Amino acid sequence: MNVLLLSTYELGHQPFGLASPAAFLADAGADVHCLDLAVDAFDEIAIGAAGLIAIYLPMHTATRIASMAVPRIRSINPSAHLCFYGLYAPLNEAYLRTELGGGTILGGEFEGGLVNLYRRLSSNGPAFDAAQSDPLISLAKQEFRLPRRDGLAALSQYAHVDMGQNARRTVGYTEASRGCKHLCRHCPVVPVYDGKFRIVPPQLVIDDIRQQVDAGAEHITFGDPDFFNGIGHAIPVVEALHAEFPELSYDATIKVEHLLKHANHLDTLVRTGCLFVTTAVESVDDRVLDILDKGHTRDDFVQVIKMAARANLTLSPTFIPFLPWSSREGYLDLLRLLVDQGMVDYVAPVQLTIRLLIPEGSRLLDVEEMRQHLGEFDAAALSYQWSHPDPAMDALHAQVSAAAEAGDTEGATRRQIFGEIWRLAHAACGLNPPSLDLPVALDGSDHKPCLSEPWYCCAEPTAKQIAEF
Numbered sequence: 001m002n003v004l005l006l007s008t009y010e011l012g013h014q015p016f017g018l019a020s021p022a023a024f025l026a027d028a029g030a031d032v033h034c035l036d037l038a039v040d041a042f043d044e045i046a047i048g049a050a051g052l053i054a055i056y057l058p059m060h061t062a063t064r065i066a067s068m069a070v071p072r073i074r075s076i077n078p079s080a081h082l083c084f085y086g087l088y089a090p091l092n093e094a095y096l097r098t099e100l101g102g103g104t105i106l107g108g109e110f111e112g113g114l115v116n117l118y119r120r121l122s123s124n125g126p127a128f129d130a131a132q133s134d135p136l137i138s139l140a141k142q143e144f145r146l147p148r149r150d151g152l153a154a155l156s157q158y159a160h161v162d163m164g165q166n167a168r169r170t171v172g173y174t175e176a177s178r179g180c181k182h183l184c185r186h187c188p189v190v191p192v193y194d195g196k197f198r199i200v201p202p203q204l205v206i207d208d209i210r211q212q213v214d215a216g217a218e219h220i221t222f223g224d225p226d227f228f229n230g231i232g233h234a235i236p237v238v239e240a241l242h243a244e245f246p247e248l249s250y251d252a253t254i255k256v257e258h259l260l261k262h263a264n265h266l267d268t269l270v271r272t273g274c275l276f277v278t279t280a281v282e283s284v285d286d287r288v289l290d291i292l293d294k295g296h297t298r299d300d301f302v303q304v305i306k307m308a309a310r311a312n313l314t315l316s317p318t319f320i321p322f323l324p325w326s327s328r329e330g331y332l333d334l335l336r337l338l339v340d341q342g343m344v345d346y347v348a349p350v351q352l353t354i355r356l357l358i359p360e361g362s363r364l365l366d367v368e369e370m371r372q373h374l375g376e377f378d379a380a381a382l383s384y385q386w387s388h389p390d391p392a393m394d395a396l397h398a399q400v401s402a403a404a405e406a407g408d409t410e411g412a413t414r415r416q417i418f419g420e421i422w423r424l425a426h427a428a429c430g431l432n433p434p435s436l437d438l439p440v441a442l443d444g445s446d447h448k449p450c451l452s453e454p455w456y457c458c459a460e461p462t463a464k465q466i467a468e469f
């Protein structure tokens with residue numbers, strides 16, 4: 001039976017969420033075809049030939065795009081069994097079953113469930129619609145396989161590292177672990193993994209990196225929710241990476257708390273080729289950080305900035321500035337802190353525009369501070385609605401979002417976009433903006449290495465993505 005693994009969007013990366021199950025399914029005897037709608041044409045022949053179509057939903061944006069693609073997929077192939085898998089699948093189970101016709105929903109460690117589904121369908125036919133036998137969320141430890149990447153588009157078609165001055169690096173992507181041992185209240189990993197994480201054997205991680213280097217990768221993004229959840233795993237992986245590929249650079253996501261706790265390894269990261277670390281700061285307001293249960297404070301973030309500067313490690317902080325508990329003054333405070341700490345060039349402008357999303361199952365739903373602001377669950381938007389007590393915050397959100405988008409379209413620098421956001425934030429507070437006197441970098445460039453697709457998983461689909469369907 002033909003199995004079609006389909007991805008809609010994975011932050012500009014070649015999807016690990018297709019390559020890994022492709023290996024499991026091929027080993028089980030399936031005829032597997034991969035289709036990544038982020039870069040591939042809508043392949044009607046492959047869609048029409050599949051007995052099982054499994055759609056990968058690792059994040060909000062991917063799920064929103066999938067909801068637009070499914071009617072077209074169904075019109076081509078109404079009889080295939082439809083499966084949704086990945087982090088956002090179990091969170092949106094009801095919507096995916098009733099609105100999109102999903103027959104099987106798999107979250108957590110989904111590869112084993114996909115293989116079981118393939119075997120059941122192979123024995124009984126695609127029309128077989130007995131109740132799902134695999135759990136909605138599996139955290140079973142599974143024996144990972146080397147991802148199969150031969151059915152995917154070339155790495156050069158995906159996001160690259162922008163090194164500045166027209167230099168770029170081709171990016172590969174792998175995962176050394178899944179899940180997370182922390183329980184941050186706003187995080188979509190938590191309702192699925194509930195404080196647990198699973199590691200991919202180090203040798204398999206290196207083997208996957210090697211096949212991507214052979215395919216042209218000059219940089220690897222580790223997509224682990226938090227790379228330092230298992231420090232005893234992460235450090236040997238990057239040491240082995242550097243020993244075999246001394247020219248290869250990489251990036252990873254590491255929380256503030258872990259950067260502080262493992263400060264002795266910041267040098268290790270730099271020495272082994274780490275180009276930058278994404279760190280989810282979310283807020284510089286300690287009350288907000290407390291509600292989110294982030295495990296760090298404003299002072300911790302400032303301390304990490306200084307430690308990273310000493311280690312020559314580039315930080316790429318992410319934020320959620322628009323939450324029910326943030327204020328116009330608080331937003332200005334965030335901008336001032338970034339100026340005072342010399343971080344303006346390190347923050348992707350889109351990070352100053354993010355508004356809290358609350359998926360089904362979010363731990364925030366348990367918190368009284370959140371319930372006060374909560375509206376209905378909007379199934380199509382995949383999020384609970386909430387309104388800000390200060391309507392001027394919603395207006396500011398719209399203004400800074402437009403400024404970031406316009407600046408991006410025009411090719412403005414981070415400094416230039418920040419300057420406009422700085423002006424808007426002061427105006428929202430009825431203040432005249434003081435002039436921004438940002439220091440000139442020692443190397444004469446204000447550009448910091450970054451992925452050409454900024455890290456944020458909660459964006460609405462773009463006009464171009466919508467036009468596809």
Ligand code: SF4
Pocket residue numbers: 179180181182183184187188189190225226255280
């Ligand atoms: S540390 Fe990161 S991945 Fe882990 S629960 Fe918190 S936000 Fe989620």
